[in-house]
Amino acid sequence: MTTTPxxxxxxxxxxVKRLGYGAMQLAGPGVFGPPRDRAAALAVLREAVARGVDxxxxxxxxxxxxTNQLIxxxxxxxxxxxxxxxxVGAVRGDDASWNPAFTxxxxTRAVHDNLRNLGVxxxxxxxxxxxxxxxxxxxxxxxEAPFTALAELQRQGLIRHLGVSNATPAQVAEARGIAEIVCVQNHYNIVHRADDALIDELARLGIAYVPFFPLGGFTPLQSSILSEVAAELSATPMQVALAWLLRRAPNILLIPGTSSVAHLHENLHAADLELADEAFGRLDAIGRTQTG
Incomplete structure (x- = not known):
């Protein structure tokens, strides 16, 4: 059997379509400051939507x-x-540091900043x-305290739906006890598989799981098996890594980021790849080897 994910x-x-777009790379180096090429950043966003990203x-x-102002x-x-x-939940220091902002x-300030900069x-x-x-x-x-604060902003009509990011299974359960969540966004890819059980549980609950660093983040994925399967499919290793995620579970939504229109097209083509059972199994073994 072959499957088109x-x-x-x-x-x-x-x-929503399962292959979306992540805007993080549109900011400057280290996700700080303006983009190197503002016109190119705007072009990527417009092309993503033109290609059906929703x-x-x-x-x-x-x-x-x-990124919000660019969007x-x-x-x-x-x-x-x-x-x-x-x-929300963080602020940037003048030195580009990432600092908690949980009160x-x-x-409340972060939600209003998002509303203003996105214009919604x-x-x-x-x-x-x-x-x-x-x-x-x-x-x-x-x-409990920060998520309850967000639930109150939701009750005020400023937020339609809530989710959590970088959360443990216990924190996901705690959030669900306070308000309905529609997604969990955590670090996960073909090699980094700590959330396997959580993904399956969320699938049963009908909750979306959105991997960040689906292609390895600042250290791109490297695997001989990934390269071999990519060669067999006349695809790139990164396209195959995305296709594996789409087939891994039906509730996985992908948000690969890029500041290049050409790279955007390459990422979107991952949705068209067909992974046979045998290829999927070989790729799946990469993560079992890494985590075992």
Missing amino acids: SGTFRLGTRS HIDTSDFYGPHV REALHPYPDGLVIVTK AADL PALDVVNLRVIMGSDHGPAEGSI
Whole structure:
């Protein structure tokens, strides 16, 4: 059997195509400051939507403010059906550091910044970006207070749907006990597989899972098996890594980022790749080897 990993999945009240776009790379180096080429950044956003992308991931702390302002300039007034997902819970220092911003006042300010810079009366989806550990990776700790603050902003009509990012399974459960969540955005890819069980649980619940760093992030994925399968399919290793994610679970939504129109086209073609069972199994073994 071969499978083309296409289709849609529910994100809040809308069904979106499973291959979206992440805006983080539109900011300057280190996700700080303006883009190297503003015209190119605007062109990527417009081309993504022209090619049918209906799910864009962003945050007002990218830049800060840069990516949201670019999205507004490129796409406002937004086309019907476009879902813009943002995240709050951090601020950028003058030295480009990423610092927690978890108080109710911090979160209220962040939501209003997003509303203003995106030019919308309400935010489609807001993820609470959890920063607990010193290395900014997932770490246990209660998120009751900040998530309750976001739930209150939702009740005020400023947010339509809520989610969590960089969260542990316990934090996901805690958030679900406070308000409905529509997505979880965590680090996951063909090699980094810590969330395998969580993905399957969320699939059963009908909750979207959105991997960040789907292609490895600042250290691109490298694997001889990935390269071999890519050669067999006349594709790039990165296209195959995205295709594997789309087939891994039906609730996975992808947001690969790029500042290049050519690279955007390459990423979008991943939705057309057909992975035979044998190829999928060989790729799946990469993660089992890494985590085992």
